[in-house]
Amino acid sequence: MNEGVTTVHPTSPAEVQEAVRSYTQLLPRGGGSKSALSTPQEGQTVLDLSGLTGVREYDPGEYVFVARAGTRLAEIQEMLAQNGQYLPFDPPLAEAGATLGGTVAAGLSGPLRQRYGGVRDFILGVQFVDGEGNAVRGGGKVVKNAAGFDLPKLMVGSLGRLGVLVEVAFKVFPFPKATATLEVTLSNLQEALEALYKLASSPLEFYALDLKTSPQGIALVLRIGGLPETLPARLDRLRQFLGNPPETLLEGHAERAYWAKVNQLEGEGYWVKIPLQPRAIFGLERALPAGTRRYLSAGHLLYLLWPGPIDELDTLLKHQGLAGLVLRGTPVSPWIGIDLSHPFGARVAAALDPTGRFGGYP
Template identity: 50%
Template sequence: MRPTTTTELQEIVKTGSQLLPRGGGSKPALSVPGGTVVPIDMTGLSGLLEYEPGEYTFTAYAGTAVRDIQRELAKNGQYLPFDPLLAARGATLGGTIAANSSGSGRYRYGGVRDFILGVRFVDGYGRLIRGGGKVVKNAAGFDLPKFMVGSLGGFGILAEVSFKVFPAPPAYTTLRLALADVAAAMEAIFSLATRPLEMDALDIFTTNSDVDLLIRLGGLPDALPARAERLRQLLAAHSTAIETITDEADEAALWQAANDLAWSAAAPLLVKVPIAPKRVVELDTAVTPHTTHRRYTAGGNVAWLAAPDAAPLDAVLRKLGLAGLALRGTVVRPYLGQQPPSALLHRAAQALDPKGKFYRP
């Protein structure tokens, strides 16, 4: 089924069951269900509805491709600072919200929930519900726009979404440090934590033999060399192999590949794990035998694990008391590890989808 109007979407919900919205298919573990689950192709609800560059806001249909929005924003020197993931692979705005899909820019600016302003979605009754602006909460007391972030379409199908945007930095520079291991990379990150530095992104990328720390700076071109040099001096005690990437095309391609998760493409499975930075070394040690590549983004607040098989990772995450979400790979359910129970989610299901119209893995 592929609705092209919100009215069609409402009718599908009223008459259907076990419904799962699907956008561009960039996160197949979340959007290719089996059994009796019915996928709803949301790409028919696509297009920019309202864009006010002077107000730094836009509203679009949920099935709109992120890359189309990025192109439109770029015409006015604006962008989505949280670096939506998988834009080049067809990710949609609705899928980005539903999967809480933030990239490297989350380190400085925050994630999806910090930029979403409003939503219109169809609930389990087939009603078109609005949240955001002056209508921030519904009768059940939920902040609806933020509540839909990470919901995986389990409480309603997004129809329209509104975001705030920022002016894009005029230039970027990236520092790449070669380090002995993830522990050394985290030591370098912690050494910068108390410094008054403005870093747009702070990522660790590792295979089973190499570890790189990537630091991105954005701002005025004339100021970037001095800022980069200060960082080099601060980090000299941690690494003697520090590369500064200033070429515009090379620097942009580096982060484009990072946010399209291209580094993980060779592995069948990709899992996202929210984590406290102080536990990164513990996690990395435990998963190294079971993974091919690992990336720690947002200063170590999110782990990305590329692996051949889900079962060993599931066991490790359970042992560590961590929760994972598979974006790609063959899994019965996308959730791995230890998933904490949530009374809030139960309340939401009762308020928005008491008949179980939507598939919740």
């Protein structure tokens, strides 16, 4: 962190309001697990929300909980697991201290988003403080659609530019009784992509459908879940569907540990979130240097570990027509690649933060 940076530590929504009214440039920060998004620029005051914690409501029978934004994901996951439930959007970086608010603000989902969708599909309500220090509520804790401005979804991926999240409500699902993961090896990238397209458009159901590339080879990683007695037949159907390629089967503790490690985003360098279409993978792989990469959600999302200068990746993504959000590392700006800014975002930011306390909207 920059020397001389002022940090305030609110522990209640009222204290967040007071802080917003007291400082002209603010950077909200949760657990600090995404350094590229939580390192202040010159003149910014850090609004440390790590003390704004606690589960406000949780009804396992209704599959809904409400918690303060600074509550750590690991705490939520442990609470839900005691009732056989989980966050279906499978947020990464829980073991690194990621919080609910930071996950929403960064719009992060993990491999299990393949089955039910991303964070936008499970957030029900938000409470946040706008740029003038007003408390604003949007949505609720009831699973329903309502006419009007969808503030909860607007906060997903907003990076704190629209307001400071202080409370969130989510719906959750029961975790499957059993899971199994099949990693199948394909001879080349083109064959793997064709199999990926085929699986994604099939009636087969996956909890994860990932493409993994590395100097050692190309593989599809397929996770299924359900009743234990149904999994062997479903695995056999998968094998037949793919023509019985070479495989590795993971089950039980080893399988769960495998996916937990995937979500840790380990490694030295810049971690970058890159949304894309599966058809863009072939060209991107040809442009990227040799390395190990995993394309999540049937090829719609890449978390890329980039070891070199970030401006080189910025140029590469622009040539590929892609945009990236740097999560870890300390770039000058977390936004790289093509410019995805939209006039609508600027208008929303102007309405919720008219004086620009939160840095504006890219």
